[in-house]
Amino acid sequence: MSKKKRVLSGMQPSGLLHLGNLMGALDNWRTLQEEYECYYFIADWHALTTQYSDTSKMRTFVHEMVIDWLSAGLDPNKSVLFQQSQLPEHAVLHVLFSMITPLPWLERVPTYKEKMEQINDRDLYTYGFLGYPVLQAADILIYEADYVPVGIDQLPHLELTREIGRRFNSFYGEVFPDPQPLLTQYPKLPGTDGRKMSKSYNNCLYLSDTPESITKKVMAMVTDPARQRRTDPGNPDICPLYSLNQIFAPREWCDHVKRECPKAGIGCVDDKKELLKHLLAYLKPIQDKRKELIANPKQVQEIIDAGSAKARIVAREMLGRVQEAMKL
Numbered sequence: 001m002s003k004k005k006r007v008l009s010g011m012q013p014s015g016l017l018h019l020g021n022l023m024g025a026l027d028n029w030r031t032l033q034e035e036y037e038c039y040y041f042i043a044d045w046h047a048l049t050t051q052y053s054d055t056s057k058m059r060t061f062v063h064e065m066v067i068d069w070l071s072a073g074l075d076p077n078k079s080v081l082f083q084q085s086q087l088p089e090h091a092v093l094h095v096l097f098s099m100i101t102p103l104p105w106l107e108r109v110p111t112y113k114e115k116m117e118q119i120n121d122r123d124l125y126t127y128g129f130l131g132y133p134v135l136q137a138a139d140i141l142i143y144e145a146d147y148v149p150v151g152i153d154q155l156p157h158l159e160l161t162r163e164i165g166r167r168f169n170s171f172y173g174e175v176f177p178d179p180q181p182l183l184t185q186y187p188k189l190p191g192t193d194g195r196k197m198s199k200s201y202n203n204c205l206y207l208s209d210t211p212e213s214i215t216k217k218v219m220a221m222v223t224d225p226a227r228q229r230r231t232d233p234g235n236p237d238i239c240p241l242y243s244l245n246q247i248f249a250p251r252e253w254c255d256h257v258k259r260e261c262p263k264a265g266i267g268c269v270d271d272k273k274e275l276l277k278h279l280l281a282y283l284k285p286i287q288d289k290r291k292e293l294i295a296n297p298k299q300v301q302e303i304i305d306a307g308s309a310k311a312r313i314v315a316r317e318m319l320g321r322v323q324e325a326m327k328l
């Protein structure tokens with residue numbers, strides 16, 4: 001019997017997850033559980049690299065994210081679900097990697113420069129922020145992950161992870177295998193205002209939204225802006241509602257809209273109602289599971305503690321090999 005390949009990925013706890021996170025990452029993570037040995041963790045130290053000055057919401061964010069994960073179908077019986085800050089082993093490997101990582105490697109990571117320019121309300125000239133990818137390399141390599149499911153923005157971090165692993169191997173002998181990215185291809189989800197769904201735009205449909213709130217948001221959603229009256233013809237190709245329907249509604253309905261909307265044969269309200277029918281059905285099991293978990297906060301904590309204990313066994317073993325290789 002061949003051993004299952006190992007998958008590892010992490011997510012920063014920065015608030016409630018929305019439909020874009022579900023379609024972009026979580027759905028994929030859930031599918032991978034069936035085929036791989038999966039390790040998924042809450043990257044709370046990574047969240048600190050930008051949120052260090054105010055950690056008052058940290059515990060709430062962590063707890064809510066685990067609820068979102070579990071309600072979206074991540075299964076603690078199939079995957080190891082854990083919390084980075086419960087694994088000091090990651091920090092030890094991070095410090096060892098920091099000894100061998102040349103500074104210019106970090107300074108030229110594109111996300112480093114981009115975030116420096118984008119985020120102006122916080123001081124990011126910190127040691128931790130520059131070292132973000134070194135910590136990520138430790139997260140990945142300590143589990144000898146074969147595959148790392150990530151979005152395209154994370155590819156430079158993965159490349160750096162491989163470079164750090166190779167440099168380590170060249171100094172101290174073959175310890176780390178080369179992890180491969182699993183690029184998640186997913187449709188870009190528009191938010192209710194037509195821009196990309198994103199917390200900072202305040203245009204999200206959240207997994208934690210009630211059916212009433214989802215209904216309200218969808219009914220108020222932007223469609224083709226040129227279509228002001230019911231009798232105006234519309235263009236599905238630029239309509240965010242149509243994009244969502246292509247994901248959630250059946251093919252026949254989308255074909256129908258594609259034919260009728262440009263002739264004003266169907267109105268936006270009809271189309272919204274159709275989206276709601278499918279979207280609410282899709283979210284129903286997630287919301288049911290969510291209610292169950294909210295009633296049981298202790299169980300949520302226990303799942304993360306148990307997952308962290310499992311991860312610790314693997315991380316310790318690897319750290320032992322690293323220290324042996326380095327003659328520590």
Ligand code: TRP
Nearest residue numbers: 008009010011012043046136139
């Ligand atoms: N940097 C990742 C993100 O922001 C989160 C992360 C931290 C991660 N460590 C990781 C992802 C290890 C994959 C593997 O999305």
